[in-house]
Every structure is written in structure tokens, then in C-alpha cells.
Amino acid sequence: MDSAKAIAVEATHKGTSWDYRWCSKTQPTKKTLPVVAVSTTSGTGSQVTQVAVMTNTELRGKSAIYNSIIYPRAAIVDPELMLSVPEHIMHGESLAVTYPSFTRYTCAHAVGKFAVLGRILNPALSSKSDEYAAKESCNELDRFLHKIGMWLSLKGLDVPENELPALGKQCMVLPDYQANPGVATMDDAMTILRESYSRP
DSSP states (O other), X not given: OHHHHHHHHHTTSSSOGGGGOTTSSOOOOTTSOOOXXXXXXXXXXXXXXXXEEEEETTTTEEEEEEXXXXXXXXXXXXXXXXGGSOHHHHHHHHHHHHHHHHOOTTSTTHHHHHHHHHHHHOGGGGGSOHHHHHHHHHHHHHHHHHHTTOOOOTXXXXXXXXXXXXXXXXXXXXXXXXXXXXXOOHHHHHHHHHHHHHOO
């Protein structure tokens, strides 16, 4: 759906869709083609947003068009269509819905939020303290990802190890990064990337 939105802009404007990102001076106009969105996964929500997320492989960048002109004019949301994707993708997309609520690990309420995640994945944690459930949430998430076939490593995805510093550097260039409740350092990013590269 995001691709359809980006194509609707690029097909009717000069340059590429990358030239019309939310942070660009140039923005999409009413010439943009209308979009009809058809959901085939449960986690995106793009059928009801004014956002089209894009990846620029040459620049190693990820950004988005954010403009009301790309709201879909209509959306077809049929749960039966979501059964057309492999089961592990369906589960993964559902999990993706929860990520934003739990990834801001430095906020004051992180323990409570991670405890909720742990208890969703393992109801037996309901009788444990928030601190214990929060610590266990990462292990529970790992077990869940193994179960649905989404336990991945960067090495397993054929990412060359010598690319890790470039990936770490890219983590530092998000335009709104300073607005996050906690700002990771390059060392933090590299630690996470190294762990993600070769985990068993």
C-alpha cells in the first residue's frame, strides 16, 4: 500500500517519490493519483494513514511521504485476504502492532509496559512482580519468535558483517531522533547490531 502511495506521487510529479518526503520543501500536489488500498496483512494500517514509508537502498535511508493528499480514497479490508500470507508473516505483522508501545525502553513507564508484554506472551507471569515480568519479557518474545519461525539473525539474512558499522551510522541520522526519550549512542547501536548478527 505504501508503494502504491509513492507511485501515485511519482507518476504525477517531477523527480522521484524520495523528493517528496515529509522533510522536503517540495510536497505532493492535487495532481497525485487517487489510491485504493487493499490490506493483505494485519499490522500495517496504511489503508487509513497519510504515510508512505520508503527505503532508499543507494542512500541507505528510510523515510516517508507524510501528506494528507495520499490518504487512500477507499480501502478494502477483508480478513480472508490476510489468510493469503504465510502464517509466520501474519503473526509477525500482528506483533508489529505492539512494537511501538514497548520499544521506548528509556521512558519512565518502561517496566510496566515490558511487564504487560511478558504477561501477554506468558500468562503465568501474571502472578509475578512487574520487575520480574519485564525482565522475562525479552525471553518470552524470543520464544514466541522461534515458535512462529521469525527468529532471524542478520547473518542468516546474508547481511555482510563488514556492513555493521554502516548500519550503525545510519541509526544515528534519523531527523527526529533527539525527540526520543532516550538517545542511543553509536556504541549502543553497534552492541545491538553485533548481537543481532550472530545470535543462535
